[in-house]
Amino acid sequence: xxSLTIHRPIGPAIERRSRAALGPVVGLLVLxxxxxxxxxxxxxxxxxxxPSEVARYLAAEWALMGRALGVTLTNAAAGFVIGNxxxxxxxxxxxxxxxxxxxxxxxxxxVFCLPLVATGPILRVLFGPxxxxxxxxxxxxxxxxxxxxxxxxLRAAPQSWFDLVRSYGRGRLSTLVHVRAMxxxxxxxxxxxxxxxxxxxxxxxxxxxxxxRGMGVLTVRAIRALDVExxxxxxTLATLVSVAVYLAIGAxxxxxxxxxxxxxxxxxxxxxxxxxxxxWIDASxxxxxALGGWAGxxxxxxxxxxxxxxxxxxxEALFLAPDAAATRATIGxxxxxxxxxxxxxxxxxxxxxxxxxxxxxxxxxxxxxxMPVAIALRSVPIVxxxxxxxxxIGRGALGTIVLVAVMVxxxxxxxxxxxxxxxxxxVMSVLDSYAAGPLTRLVRxxxxxxxxxxxxxxxxxxxxxxLAVTVVEWLATGAGIGSLMALSASLSDYDVLWASVxxxxxxxxxxxxxxxxxERRVLAIYAPEQLA
Amino acid sequence: MERDVTPPPDVSCTALAKTFEGGTRAVDPIDLTxxxxxxxxxxxxxxxxxxTLLRMVAGLDTPTSGTVEIGGAPPVSTLxxxxxxxxxxxxxxxxxxxxxxxxxxxxxxxxxxxxxxEIDQLIALVGLDGFAETRPAELSGGMRQRAAIARALATxxxxxxxxxxxxxxxxLTRRQLSQDLPRIWEARGTTAIxxxxxxxxxxxxSDRVIVLSPRPATIMDDITIDLxxxxxxxxxxxDAATALTDRVFAAxxxxxxxxxxxxxxx
Numbered sequence: 001x002x003s004l005t006i007h008r009p010i011g012p013a014i015e016r017r018s019r020a021a022l023g024p025v026v027g028l029l030v031l032x033x034x035x036x037x038x039x040x041x042x043x044x045x046x047x048x049x050x051p052s053e054v055a056r057y058l059a060a061e062w063a064l065m066g067r068a069l070g071v072t073l074t075n076a077a078a079g080f081v082i083g084n085x086x087x088x089x090x091x092x093x094x095x096x097x098x099x100x101x102x103x104x105x106x107x108x109x110x111v112f113c114l115p116l117v118a119t120g121p122i123l124r125v126l127f128g129p130x131x132x133x134x135x136x137x138x139x140x141x142x143x144x145x146x147x148x149x150x151x152x153x154l155r156a157a158p159q160s161w162f163d164l165v166r167s168y169g170r171g172r173l174s175t176l177v178h179v180r181a182m183x184x185x186x187x188x189x190x191x192x193x194x195x196x197x198x199x200x201x202x203x204x205x206x207x208x209x210x211x212x213r214g215m216g217v218l219t220v221r222a223i224r225a226l227d228v229e230x231x232x233x234x235x236t237l238a239t240l241v242s243v244a245v246y247l248a249i250g251a252x253x254x255x256x257x258x259x260x261x262x263x264x265x266x267x268x269x270x271x272x273x274x275x276x277x278x279x280w281i282d283a284s285x286x287x288x289x290a291l292g293g294w295a296g297x298x299x300x301x302x303x304x305x306x307x308x309x310x311x312x313x314x315x316e317a318l319f320l321a322p323d324a325a326a327t328r329a330t331i332g333x334x335x336x337x338x339x340x341x342x343x344x345x346x347x348x349x350x351x352x353x354x355x356x357x358x359x360x361x362x363x364x365x366x367x368x369x370x371m372p373v374a375i376a377l378r379s380v381p382i383v384x385x386x387x388x389x390x391x392x393i394g395r396g397a398l399g400t401i402v403l404v405a406v407m408v409x410x411x412x413x414x415x416x417x418x419x420x421x422x423x424x425x426x427v428m429s430v431l432d433s434y435a436a437g438p439l440t441r442l443v444r445x446x447x448x449x450x451x452x453x454x455x456x457x458x459x460x461x462x463x464x465x466x467l468a469v470t471v472v473e474w475l476a477t478g479a480g481i482g483s484l485m486a487l488s489a490s491l492s493d494y495d496v497l498w499a500s501v502x503x504x505x506x507x508x509x510x511x512x513x514x515x516x517x518x519e520r521r522v523l524a525i526y527a528p529e530q531l532a
Numbered sequence: 533m534e535r536d537v538t539p540p541p542d543v544s545c546t547a548l549a550k551t552f553e554g555g556t557r558a559v560d561p562i563d564l565t566x567x568x569x570x571x572x573x574x575x576x577x578x579x580x581x582x583x584t585l586l587r588m589v590a591g592l593d594t595p596t597s598g599t600v601e602i603g604g605a606p607p608v609s610t611l612x613x614x615x616x617x618x619x620x621x622x623x624x625x626x627x628x629x630x631x632x633x634x635x636x637x638x639x640x641x642x643x644x645x646x647x648x649x650e651i652d653q654l655i656a657l658v659g660l661d662g663f664a665e666t667r668p669a670e671l672s673g674g675m676r677q678r679a680a681i682a683r684a685l686a687t688x689x690x691x692x693x694x695x696x697x698x699x700x701x702x703x704l705t706r707r708q709l710s711q712d713l714p715r716i717w718e719a720r721g722t723t724a725i726x727x728x729x730x731x732x733x734x735x736x737x738s739d740r741v742i743v744l745s746p747r748p749a750t751i752m753d754d755i756t757i758d759l760x761x762x763x764x765x766x767x768x769x770x771d772a773a774t775a776l777t778d779r780v781f782a783a784x785x786x787x788x789x790x791x792x793x794x795x796x797x798x
Binding site for chain 2 (some may be wrong): 158160161163164165166167168169170174178179182257
């Protein structure tokens with residue numbers, strides 16, 4: 001089988017359905033009650049609006065909110081379609097020409113790691129006013145999370161299915177139509193489910209950069225005015241829309257697939273039996289193509305050299321120019337400042353996600369309730385709640401760290417809970433036969449079974465946490481690399497802006513690859529079948 | 533309504549050998565001819581390379597050396613005419629298609645017209661009445677294998693390759709299938725090659741049993757089974773049947789002894 005970190009819900013359909021219906025309701029009620037109580041208690045503090053206040057605000061301001069929501073949804077939908085079409089196209093190329101897969105995924109990762117905070121203003125200059133940047137950012141936010149599951153899905157069939165088609169003398173086209181396309185559908189839907197809220201988030205970030213209308217514009221206005229109710233109303237609306245779209249795509253998937261779509265944790269680090277040499281060749285190709293494409297695009301579109309910096313400009317700014325040392329020092333200081341928020345937040349999010357999942361698995365009733373809520377909350381565009389976190393915890397280091405941690409927490413928690421529940425039934429039965437207690441089962445079987453999911457989540461969390469930290473720095477704290485990029489964009493200091501984009505993307509991709517390395521080490525011991 | 537049946541071919545393997553990438557010798561150079569219209573069983577211990585041999589005949593694995601000819605032509609041309617079908621060890625039913633849907637897909641791939649009545653007949657024959665519209669996930673392992681056999685028969689192949697087709701089928705059903713199924717392909721004059729590690733199954737189903745040694749596979753014995761049919765029930769316990777079964781067992785044991793001897797000597 002192909003290496004996967006994708007899990008199907010286990011158990012008969014009926015049991016699943018009743019639990020799926022009851023769990024979220026209970027979970028949501030608990031969530032709402034807690035929120036309302038906290039809101040009432042903290043009325044004087046001007047940081048938290050209770051659900052009743054949010055509802056009242058939404059009802060009163062519906063004309064404004066509804067119009068903004070419509071604009072953002074339209075842009076998000078356009079980006080969603082474009083990004084997913086690109087993903088399908090790239091997957092098709094990788095399928096037709098397998099040797100290109102390493103380069104395609106490498107380039108895709110690099111583009112995915114571009115900091116939206118900086119690409120936003122750059123796109124704004126390129127496109128001028130209008131929905132261009134919003135749609136582009138929405139497309140950029142979705143294509144990677146669709147491409148990777150799709151690549152897995154297109155290969156997620158046992159060899160004998162391909163043999164069967166071949167044994168009737170049919171070739172690759174028949175395999176594609178009758179086996180691959182169908183086998184990849186669940187993966188495609190799972191990818192689309194993650195993509196929908198991501199598109200909404202991308203569109204909102206695009207609107208931060210000087211759009212005229214949309215939820216992002218309202219967000220910026222709410223933060224500037226310190227309007228607590230408006231901030232909470234926007235975050236609530238964004239959450240509701242994301243969850244609704246997530247559920248709607250899930251419902252379509254169930255109709256089409258006659259089954260739940262698999263929960264995509266994320267893709268394995270590297271595909272199977274590739275040789276190390278191929279990896280280096282691919283990496284060099286990715287680098288060459290990225291630089292060539294960058295320089296080529298500048299030349300092709302004949303952009304104003306004052307604004308549009310090429311690879312040589314960045315090298316010059318960082319190493320050759322008279323003020324290169326100062327530029328390096330500025331960017332280095334900003335990166336270091338960001339790392340202080342990013343790394344503790346990232347680690348805290350991972351640990352909290354894994355720990356809560358382990359705790360819940362010891363209390364199965366709770367796990368059944370928390371799981372659907374967590375899956376739905378995972379689709380919340382966390383970044384849109386950045387202003388809330390800042391309102392609640394302040395503009396200091398803690399607020400940023402908490403936000404990064406929250407961004408990392410949900411996917412990790414969902415992945416770990418899935419992994420823990422994934423423990424092989426027969427091995428569990430063996431432990432049962434020795435009357436092993438729940439703790440022994442957790443340590444001996446469940447945690448090892450959880451590791452692949454944990455690491456897959458840790459890998460995908462790298463770009464996500466970079467996105468979170470840069471957005472918070474930009475919108476709220478005014479510190480670190482996120483703020484530097486925003487500042488240099490508004491000051492037209494394009495050398496610093498482009499150099500920062502390159503460094504952030506490279507470091508982000510490097511972090512992803514490094515976590516992937518650790519992952520492979522661990523999987524070689526605990527889940528060798530995933531590397532086959 | 534008989535449709536054209538692809539004429540049963542003979543299959544000849546000449547100096548056929550397969551060594552895997554890691555250097556494992558699955559099959560040592562082997563010469564073998566499967567007569568047209570006959571059912572031949574390949575019997576050998578697990579992992580002896582008999583499945584690999586079958587896959588090379590099917591054109592799914594490329595031999596390291598030697599050739600396979602089906603009716604005097606390489607397997608590719610038989611494949612192109614959809615002149616063979618194979619029932620795999622793993623039933624390989626597509627999970628999103630029903631039993632009927634899986635059979636229809638095979639007919640489509642083989643460019644045959646689907647005749648609903650004939651599909652129903654086949655489904656009934658393998659004992660899956662009432663399961664035509666069921667998806668594989670809701671069938672037991674044995675039922676899935678039976679569906680896969682029905683699918684293999686549906687395209688009326690001239691050459692039928694069966695790789696442990698009854699592995700997951702329970703004893704009683706297996707007995708029934710061993711009686712019913714050969715009737716179909718024998719009536720059509722199909723050339724059938726059956727891979728199995730069950731000696732009784734081999735003796736009961738085939739016209740000829742070839743006993744293979746442990747890996748790398750070489751021929752230990754080549755036994756003609758000239759028992760009258762049907763061979764189930766009392767006939768299976770006749771003196772002649774017992775003698776043939778004993779001969780197959782003897783060849784198997786000899787193969788095991790020869791292969792393990794060098795290892796013991798080390």
